[in-house]
Amino acid sequence: MMAQAYPELQLSLQWANPQTRARHRALVPRHAVARAIKHALAHPTQGPSPQKAVQAAQVTVRVVDSTEGQALNLQYRGKDYATNVLTFDYALSPVLLADLVLCAPVLEREAAEQSKSLRAHYVHLLVHGTLHAMGYDHEHSHRDAQRMEALEAFILNGLGVANPYEA
Numbered sequence: 362m363m364a365q366a367y368p369e370l371q372l373s374l375q376w377a378n379p380q381t382r383a384r385h386r387a388l389v390p391r392h393a394v395a396r397a398i399k400h401a402l403a404h405p406t407q408g409p410s411p412q413k414a415v416q417a418a419q420v421t422v423r424v425v426d427s428t429e430g431q432a433l434n435l436q437y438r439g440k441d442y443a444t445n446v447l448t449f450d451y452a453l454s455p456v457l458l459a460d461l462v463l464c465a466p467v468l469e470r471e472a473a474e475q476s477k478s479l480r481a482h483y484v485h486l487l488v489h490g491t492l493h494a495m496g497y498d499h500e501h502s503h504r505d506a507q508r509m510e511a512l513e514a515f516i517l518n519g520l521g522v523a524n525p526y527e528a
Contacts, residue, residue, distance in 0.1 A: 367402070372395050373421040382424075402418055415495065433462055447461070
């Protein structure tokens with residue numbers, strides 16, 4: 362059996378909050394972040410003109426505190442609260458360019474509420490945010506949400522993470 366080919370990834374990983382940096386970085390080290398993103402990138406893109414899987418990507422992942430997360434969500438989405446992940450996608454072709462912003466306190470709270478490991482929740486939201494950068498959307502139709510959730514579950518299974526949408 363032939364090994365899966367993953368896209369070339371240039372990754373910048375930023376930890377904005379020194380108070381959570383050490384603990385969170387130990388849970389999701391750079392190689393785990395890259396692995397989650399590459400697994401998502403290995404699937405076809407979505408949108409008005411779907412393409413084959415991404416061949417190369419430049420992604421910045423920034424892990425922030427609630428203050429920065431809330432400010433960014435307000436500025437770019439008009440929502441005055443910190444959210445778990447924000448995706449800023451700039452280009453899909455010829456190279457995917459995107460920023461993913463994950464809010465550490467929100468991820469901690471959600472993982473506890475959902476009785477799952479913080480590591481698994483990080484991996485899920487890295488995949489989720491990457492799929493958004495690839496054109497997937499879950500907010501405009503139930504069908505699109507089902508498609509995105511099924512792909513997330515498939516990718517996460519390949520990463521050893523349980524389906525986050527099963528009760």
